[in-house]
Amino acid sequence: MTGSVAVSLLARALEHLDWRLAGGIPGLYQVWLDPEGQDEIIVPLDDSKSDFDVLAKRALDQVRRIPGAPIDLVANHREDALDQLIIRSGADSASALPPPDIVRMEVPVLELLATAGKLSWVRGGFDAGIGELVARQVLGMARIERGDSWAGSMAVQLPSNARFGAQDSRLITGEPAEGMSATRVMDALEANLSAAAQLARERSDLEGLDQIVGSVDPRIAYELFGVLARFLRAGRGVITFERVRPGSQSGQKQFELLLDERIALFVDEAGERFFPAAGRRDVILVGEVIPVQPDYARSDHDYVVLIDVLNGEFRRAYLGLSSDAYRSSVLAYREGRLVRVRGRVSRDGGQLWMHLPTVEVLDKAVPADDIPVRESGARWNGDDPS
Amino acid sequence: MMLTHRSSSHQYGEARLELQLKATHQLANLHDDHVTVRMSRDRYDLFRSADVTIHRIVVAQWQPENPADWLQARPAGNLLRGPLHWVSLAGRPASDSEQVTISVPRANVFDDLALCEIMERIGQGGAP
Secondary structure, X not given: OXXXXXXXXXXXXXXXXXXXXXXXXXXXXXXXXXXXXXXXXXXXXXXXXXXXXXXXXXXXXXXXOOOOOOHHHHOOOOHHHHHHHHHOXXXXXXXXXXXXXXXXXXXXXXHHHOEHHHHHHOOOOOOHHHHHHHHHHHOOHHHOOOOOEOOOXXXXXXXXXXEEOHHHHHHHHOOOOOOEEHHHHHHHHHHHHHHHHHHHHHOOOOXXXXXXOOOOOOHHHHHHHHHHHHHHHOOOOEEEEEEEOOOOOXXXXXXXXXXXXXXXXXXXXXXXXXXXXXXXXXXXXXXXXXXXXXXXXXXXXXXXXEEEEHHHXXXXXXXXXXXXXXHHHHHHXXXXXXXXXXXXXXXXXXXXXXXXXXXXXXXXXXXXXXXXXXXXXXXXXXXXXX | OEEEEEOOOOOOOEEEEEEEEEEEOOHHHEOOOEEEEEEEHHHHHHHOOXXXXXXXXXXXXXXXXXXXXXXXXXOOXXXXXXXXXXXXXXOOOOOOOOEEEEEEEOOOEOOHHHHHHHHHHHHOOOOO
């Protein structure tokens, strides 16, 4: 829903900026106060109200002016496109879908992006907005640095039985057809994007990307992101990314799969940011077990174990484990092994929680150099698992 | 201008009201029973919206041409003299004019009592 999209973006931005929710009327609007309690921002909630767009735009403008506002609210997005993303009305296409067959389309879209430094002014195909959004919110900021070389392909998979509403269809294909199929949408996207991608491929230096003005409606980028987020959030779509390692030359491409299962955590967060009402999906974390203080346990039945995902790129997740999973985790801890944990992630007090995930102890021992430093004073809770 | 009134008597503890303040010193705008002011069509469209998140009213003041007759600057602050009047435009018809003329009834005196009554109505889920 439009309201939830706006609230999701603005409320998260305000939380990030240490503003606090100070009041409002349930279902109608929220009132946020700055840390000093001097300024307030009203975030509208009900998009059926006639002044919703005015208030949402007003709130967005206010948030943008706050020093330190998140990049996705202040970056070089065109005003109309960002507003389109936030304010546009539309149903959640994923909400009523039965289990899917998969339609697959590979889009050489990242060739259009070329370098992260060029993202700002690539017009046609995917432009600055989608580049930044994908980089920062889907893939996670940790892996994306300005100046990275970007090329490769993105594969989009959507359920073949998906149907798109008239507004979605119009934005993607230019035709306001109610109930447009995923296949038709994919065909339209492919036709539009491949033409622009061909132009990019024909340019050896990629310096002229900012001159590419394809036939693609730039709103497609935003719409596609939204569509992807919905399907990913519902666990019904799959997106894979490949990129060229930074600094590699054309013809010597070393592709690496960027969107692996662990990245799903970020996809999940990104989806929640834009479509908080959609269902959650399982994510998989691989990491090291670290014992924590019993104070972290939320009930007598929870055993809490911290996991640090290797490479230091991810935050810790707090796990509420069954007795068997707890014993497995202790075993992994004592033997220096990694564990693979699968479950649904939720937030509580800014921390990631997985309740009753499955835990699998991996055979391979953790290389000593890869083990993050543990927090001092950490210890097991009161139960002896042995 | 946004006014907020917090009270346990309100359904949700607070009532909000957005004001558009207008003033005119032209005699032609002062009538026996109303004052006329003008608004841009964009503002008019916003203020004439009926099903809204935040209720809105227009507050108008007719001011004599000589500022000394309605404004006094004092060390403790400025004193604005003269009656204010208010009107809700909710439900008004659309207008084709770039500048829309608004009639504000002089019977609708905007003072502390009127403001309390307006906030009370909004706080109970009603309109100004």
